[in-house]
Amino acid sequence: MSTYVYAITDATHPVRLDGLRGVGDPPSPLRTVRTGALTAVVSDAPPGLRAKRRDVMAHQNVLESLMADGATLPMRFGLLGPDDERVADVLDREEPAYRQRLAELDGHVEYHLKAGRDEDDMLRAVLADSAQARELNERTRGGSGTHEDRVALGELVSREVAARGEREAGEIVARLDGAATRSAVTGAGGNHFLNASFLVPAERTDEFVRAVRAEADRCGDAYDFTLTGPLPPYSFV
Template identity: 55%
Template sequence: MSVYLYAVTAAGHPHRLDGLHGVGDPAGALRSLRARSVAAVVSDAPAELRAKRRDLMAHENVQERLLEDGAVLPMRFGLVAGSDDEVLAALDEHAAAYEQALREVEGCTEYHLRVARDEDDMLREIVTQSDEARKLNDRTRQDPASHADKVALGELISHEIERRRERAAEDVVHALSDTAVRHVVGQPNRDHLVALSFLVRRERSGDFSRAAQHLADDLGAGAQLTLHGPLPPYSFV
């Protein structure tokens, strides 16, 4: 039977799994697979798996419990292997890489930070601050059929938005890097201007949260900052 993976830990991790259950309906029984120096928490994989709230919560609850007792390399939801033997072989084959990754995240948790800007507000700002954007905007209003001006305006706005994204990401990193071990820049989308993940030592979590609150205050009313965490260190595995 195929095997569902939750996390990789050091072989000596206690794997306190009492009271928890795995994904699937009926829920899979959790078990440990221990190789020479690293181990994995797994269950039998259900025949059909969807990202339902019940299964997502089961996946996260296992990882959060493991995180209470030591470093964890969390697997993404839905990762399945062919068999226990396949998992054990992979643990032994990649043991050195897993051990290094566990050392890097030891004593740390992850925080996700996003900065959003109202799209209409940002467009008004670009047109107000850029003489070229203002001229192109006026010309497209006077001549709605002017395809060249519309294309030029669209390209200019796209460039300005990207410039603001880069500047906002730099400002966030500058404000929070002293309280974090590492960071990675995520992919922005229509809902947010900047997305970053920070690896933070547990004893610095309060410092990081306070620095994030100061940053939110400095951003002002035109921007909205959201912070999620502490989380298993998905982005740093």
């Protein structure tokens, strides 16, 4: 049977598993795979495992309990190894990298931030700043514009929206970086121009949340900020 991996810790971590349940129905008993310097918290992997709420919560509860007792590398839901022996082999082979990352994450949590802007507000900003866009828009709305004008307007607005979103995302992340240890920006999509994760010292979480609120206030009602956390630092493992 495959081995389900929840997290990796330093060998000195207390790894208190009493009262915790693994994934599966019935829940798989938790156990450890230990090397000289590292410990992996694992269980048997139930067949046909999917991201059901029960199993996701079991995985999350194990991580939160381990993180409360010391530095922990959280594995994403569903990570499997062929067996305990192969998991131990990976711990030995990657020991320097794992120990370095444990030191970096010690005492930190993750926050995830998404930001979007009202489309009409963005369009007004583009038209206010671009004479070419205003001219094309006036011709199109007045009925004298050609099909080529409408296509050109759409392409121009699309480029401007993308450029503005990228610029604003960079500015917001730069201001928030002062309250975080690291940040990681991923591809934005849908109505969001910013999709970023921040590694924040646990003792500075209040400061970071205040900084995000200040950014939201600075941007105004046309912007939508969604902050999630604190979370295990998945994005920085």
